[in-house]
Every structure is written in structure tokens, then in C-alpha cells.
Amino acid sequence: MAPATNDESTPPRVAIPGPIIIGAGPSGLAVAASLQRLSVPSLLIERSDSIAHLWNHQTYNRLSLHLPKHLCHLPHLPMPKTFPTYPTKSQFMSYLISYTQSFSLKPIFNSTAVSARFDPVGVVWRVVVARAGAGEVEYESRWLVVATGENAEPVVATEEQAMGGFDGKKVHSAEYRTGEEFKGERVLVVGCGNSGMELCLDLVEHGATPFMVVRSGVHVLPKEILGISTFGLAMNMLKWFPVKMVDRFLVMMAKTMLGDTEKYGLKRPKLGPLELKKTTGKTPVLDIGTLSFIKTGKIKIVPEVECLTQKGAKFVNGQEMQFDAVIFATGYRSNVPYWLKVAKNDTQDCDFFTKEGKPKSQFPNSWKGDNGLYCAGFTGKGLLGAGTDAVKIASDVARQWRALLENKRVVS
Numbered sequence: 001m002a003p004a005t006n007d008e009s010t011p012p013r014v015a016i017p018g019p020i021i022i023g024a025g026p027s028g029l030a031v032a033a034s035l036q037r038l039s040v041p042s043l044l045i046e047r048s049d050s051i052a053h054l055w056n057h058q059t060y061n062r063l064s065l066h067l068p069k070h071l072c073h074l075p076h077l078p079m080p081k082t083f084p085t086y087p088t089k090s091q092f093m094s095y096l097i098s099y100t101q102s103f104s105l106k107p108i109f110n111s112t113a114v115s116a117r118f119d120p121v122g123v124v125w126r127v128v129v130a131r132a133g134a135g136e137v138e139y140e141s142r143w144l145v146v147a148t149g150e151n152a153e154p155v156v157a158t159e160e161q162a163m164g165g166f167d168g169k170k171v172h173s174a175e176y177r178t179g180e181e182f183k184g185e186r187v188l189v190v191g192c193g194n195s196g197m198e199l200c201l202d203l204v205e206h207g208a209t210p211f212m213v214v215r216s217g218v219h220v221l222p223k224e225i226l227g228i229s230t231f232g233l234a235m236n237m238l239k240w241f242p243v244k245m246v247d248r249f250l251v252m253m254a255k256t257m258l259g260d261t262e263k264y265g266l267k268r269p270k271l272g273p274l275e276l277k278k279t280t281g282k283t284p285v286l287d288i289g290t291l292s293f294i295k296t297g298k299i300k301i302v303p304e305v306e307c308l309t310q311k312g313a314k315f316v317n318g319q320e321m322q323f324d325a326v327i328f329a330t331g332y333r334s335n336v337p338y339w340l341k342v343a344k345n346d347t348q349d350c351d352f353f354t355k356e357g358k359p360k361s362q363f364p365n366s367w368k369g370d371n372g373l374y375c376a377g378f379t380g381k382g383l384l385g386a387g388t389d390a391v392k393i394a395s396d397v398a399r400q401w402r403a404l405l406e407n408k409r410v411v412s
Ligand SMILES: Cc1cc2nc3c(=O)[nH]c(=O)nc-3n(C[C@H](O)[C@H](O)[C@H](O)COP(=O)(O)OP(=O)(O)OC[C@H]3O[C@@H](n4cnc5c(N)ncnc54)[C@H](O)[C@@H]3O)c2cc1C
Pocket: 022, 023, 024, 025, 026, 027, 028, 045, 046, 047, 048, 051, 052, 053, 054, 055, 059, 063, 064, 065, 066, 067, 071, 072, 111, 112, 113, 114, 147, 148, 149, 150, 151, 152, 195, 335, 339, 376, 377, 378, 381, 382, 383, 384, 386
């Protein structure tokens, strides 16, 4: 694959026979593996220096899969029997490494997709990739698979950030590894999703005093109901019952097993947990022990932050408090809008992604766009959704790949 042109102004062009896959996280790996099984080559591009940047470099040490392993493995290779039901982060990483090796995948590391656009004349996708220390290169292919993740870039709420003058430590949950470095400190944790809740637990266990901001409501559910993963149970029930009924069941079980969380400042939203997830994308929290510390007051609940001050924070109720550190467990967003240019023309609207970089159509229809554009891992359904996307994408591309090969054979 020698570069076709080589003047200084335009990056060298390289034609890729199979699809170009952007992102070597679980989704990208699953697509490349599924293609490999169908004998379709692909080019896997990764900005980081290793696979699965999110799991490798942006997660805290105590993290284990939130869902049981049988709902988290990638297509065509289950996790080892020796793994516990909820594998640790390092076990999951070792699984991803052996997955990569099993399918002989060779991601191109230190390579960031900086722009991608469809060229209607050449009927190809043109993807400009910046390689650390090696300049840019333009890859072209009939197929482009977006696998950069729903969690590509950390988000920090603008109001807190803008009012910046805080003297203490400020970190995003992506930079947090362990509570050790916060021992004896008063720590404000902004955000009460799964990450925020788990960091608070970790902080308490390391001798820090966490204060958790609960802005609006949150659904806290038990991780398991009668020994079955709550998420798995809900998925099975959805095959038989309407969402509203499953939601009522989940909330009832949560109240029975966890008690009335509203008493501790964790208001339950009006919409049920599954309906809320579907309409707003907000994931219910699976309790892994945080709640008991909220009940005993070791983790304190505070209202929404109005602004950070030099020594702490001012809350919307006017109260001010001092803190040694602030952790933003404020989530992540997609980076697709920064690099994918899906042009609109008069006759055809091929706008596939929203302004926020998520596919406009929802699961199970979010995997395929126009002109050979695909998207894996944007279903809001974690690793399970990514696997489903990968299998569909691979079989769709393989069908076209075979047709192309047939044509060539007929012509020559
Ligand atoms: C703390 C935490 C816990 C989670 N626990 C679970 C769980 O238990 N079960 C579950 O199913 N899901 C879980 N998730 C959801 C998580 O998103 C998935 O597990 C999974 O990481 C999604 O895989 P992905 O490949 O789509 O995205 P990612 O893992 O984010 O991978 C995307 C890859 O693309 C790369 N990339 C991004 N932009 C570019 C670019 N422009 N050019 C080149 N490369 C790029 C990134 O470096 C990264 O390696 C969790 C998420 C978090 C944050």
C-alpha cells in the first residue's frame, strides 16, 4: 500500500480494499473481528497507543463490569470460564487483548481521524488521519465504520468550569484512579451517575469525606434481584411486558430492597428507569454499596452547584461550603461532529448523526447510514449493543464485498 501522491500540500493517499474502522475500542474490535471471520480485510485506526483507550486510560482502578460477563462479551468469543460474573477492569482488558490476538487484528495506533467525508465522484470515503510524529495520510474506501464511542470526550459542566477560581484539585472522573490521593480531604463529587456513586464509595473507603451533588432525580436500583442481574432481568421481562410495567416492577423491587431513597435526598424521577433511559439516555444507577454509606451519612448529598469559589462551592440554595478537591463525574460525549463531515445535497439528505454526534435513528436501526457509512456502539446499550451492531455491519459489508469479487472475476 504505497502512497499514491506525495507532494507537501496534500497528504499521501492510500486506497484501502475493505472498510476503514475508526476506533479500536470494544466496538471497533468487534467489527474488525466479525469481518475477519467472513474473510473481509479492514483497516482499524486508533488515536491512542493501545486498544480500548477508555478502559485502559480513563477508568478508575476499582472498576468492574457493571453488567454480568455473559452480557458483555464481544461476538464470536465468550469470556473465560475462570472469570468471575463481574470481571475486573484488568480482566476485561486482558480479554480484549486476547480477542485482538485471536482474530489477528492489527490496529494502527497513534492515528487520529481528523476528517472524513464522502466523495460522490469517486464513490469513496476519504478519511484524513493524523499520525503522531508521522504527518497526515488520507485513506480511501467504499466503507466507513464509526466506532469512536459514545464516551469519546470527557464533559465538564460549563457553569462550574467557567466560574473557575477554585484553588484546590479539580479532576474529571476520567483522570481519577484511586481515593488514596484524597485521604482526609473533603471532596465535592459533581454527578450522581454510576461513576459518581462509585467514586464516592471509593473515597469513603480511602478515608476521604465525599459530598455528592444530586442535581435532579436519579433511579438507584439493586445490582441484582433474587440473584439475577437487574439489567438482564429487565431485558427478559421486556420481551413479554410493556416498558411501563417493567419499570413499575423495578421501582417496587428497588423500594423493597433498598428502602426509600428519597429520604436521603435521592429523588426518584417521575419517569421509570427504562423509560427515562430511552427518552433521555440517562442510565439508572446500579447500587454496589454506595447507598449504605449515604444512609449512615458518610457520603453527604448536596444540591446543585451554582459556582465554584476559591475555597469551595456555592450551591443554588445559597449555602457555601469548603472543599479540598472537586471531581467532575459529569460524563462523556461523542466526538463525531468534530471529524465526520456528512454533506447534505439538494436531492438526498444523508445527515446520519445529530449535532451531539449520535445516530438519529435508535437501536436497532442505528448501525447503517447511506453510501457505505456504518456505526457501531452508539446504541445506548453498552457492549451488548456494540456486538449486535458489529455482526450486522460485517454481514452487510461481506455481501457487498463478495458481489464485488464476483464482478471482478466475471470481467477478467
Ligand atoms: C466507567 C464506565 C463503565 C462502564 N461499564 C460498562 C459495563 O459494565 N458494561 C457495558 O456494556 N458497558 C459499560 N460501559 C460503556 C462503555 O462505553 C462500553 O463498555 C465500551 O467501552 C464501548 O465501546 P466503544 O468501542 O463503543 O467505545 P470506546 O470504548 O470509547 O472506544 C472508542 C475508541 O475509539 C478511539 N477514538 C475516539 N476518537 C477517535 C478518532 N477521532 N480517531 C481514532 N480513534 C478514536 C478511542 O481512543 C477509543 O479507543 C462503561 C463505561 C464507563 C465510562
